[in-house]
Amino acid sequence: MTDPTVHKAERPYSPNTIYIEGLELAGKSTTCRLLRDYLNAEYRHCAFLPGNPIYDCASAMHVARKVRGETLGGLFLGSVMRDLERYTPPDHFVVQDSTSVLRSIAYHSVVGDPGLADAFRELLPRCPRFGASFVLWSSNEARLKRLEGRISRHHDLPKDFLIRDEPDKFARMQDIMIETAKEFFGAEVVDTSNMEQEGEKERLVEYLATKLLQAARQPSE
Numbered sequence: 578m579t580d581p582t583v584h585k586a587e588r589p590y591s592p593n594t595i596y597i598e599g600l601e602l603a604g605k606s607t608t609c610r611l612l613r614d615y616l617n618a619e620y621r622h623c624a625f626l627p628g629n630p631i632y633d634c635a636s637a638m639h640v641a642r643k644v645r646g647e648t649l650g651g652l653f654l655g656s657v658m659r660d661l662e663r664y665t666p667p668d669h670f671v672v673q674d675s676t677s678v679l680r681s682i683a684y685h686s687v688v689g690d691p692g693l694a695d696a697f698r699e700l701l702p703r704c705p706r707f708g709a710s711f712v713l714w715s716s717n718e719a720r721l722k723r724l725e726g727r728i729s730r731h732h733d734l735p736k737d738f739l740i741r742d743e744p745d746k747f748a749r750m751q752d753i754m755i756e757t758a759k760e761f762f763g764a765e766v767v768d769t770s771n772m773e774q775e776g777e778k779e780r781l782v783e784y785l786a787t788k789l790l791q792a793a794r795q796p797s798e
Contacts (some may be wrong), residue, residue, distance in 0.1 A: 591666035592708040595789040596673040598758050599713035600683070600751050601737050602720035602727075604769040608713060609674040611782045618670035618787070623677045625660035625705060632656035632677065650685060650693040653677045654700075661703045670789070683754040687746050701761045705749055710764040710790030714756050715727060718745060719770040 588798075595612065599605040609673035613620045624632040657677050678697050685694035720740045727737060739747045758764035767785075771777055 582611050587704065589664055589705040590707075590776055591664050591671070591705050592793045592795065593596045593667055593669060593789075594671040594673050594705070594707040594709075595785060596676070596707040596710040596762060596764070597713065597785070598675055598679055598711070598754060598764065599769075600740075600747065600754065602722075602723045603713040603715045604702065604772045605674065605713050607772075607778070608769070608781060608785070611778060612785060613667050615782050615786050616670045616672065618672045619667065620672050620674065622674045623657060625664050625673070625676065629659055631654050631659055647690055647693065650681060650690060653681055654693065654696055657697070657700055661674070666705065670793075671772060673707065676704070679754055679757055682757055683750040686753050687750045691746040698757075701757070704761065707762065709785065710758065710762040711788075712758045712764050712766050713769045714755070715768070715772075716770045778786065 595616075595618075597605055597609050597612070609620065612618065619627075620629060623636070631652060635649060635656055638652070639649055678700055681689075681697045682694050685691060685697070717740060724737055724741060739750075755764075756767055759766075765788075767781070771782065772781060
């Protein structure tokens, strides 16, 4: 078991970065876009750094469904290792929308390659810590309603159907994601089941942004 306290002092700390994680249909993408605009922040998706050619290649192959399994997982693993070798905390606000590390651990622990899950876990003590970290959670009912909306708009992707077709696997992945995010990133779980209600998105974004601004004002660790 990887110890989150090992090398904690050596992990780079980015007080200007807010990390938002969550499985499909939790409202993560919408929240990250709103946060980016609210904070006038840089947006990063899955990769810790922009311009990672390994991640760009892996992501394109994943979307095109040309490569799967160990090969694709190995590419994402290599992309994370490249980022960790080069990472320095930014001097401006960044919205970190997911990380390949956490998503890969959750996926490979349940439906992929357990060996790859272990390889990603070994990288956790080297991952940066962030000023504020959150996992967005929604009820199954809220997620299924959002899935209906995506289907009607033809915006659905194969990964969106796991909550409907294999809810037990989805729940196990979510549990692993939440446990790991709490343990290694000090993440707070936020319920987004009602974010379609009037004013909820604005209240959520203001709450998340305030947490980041408080961290950014604190003396550097």
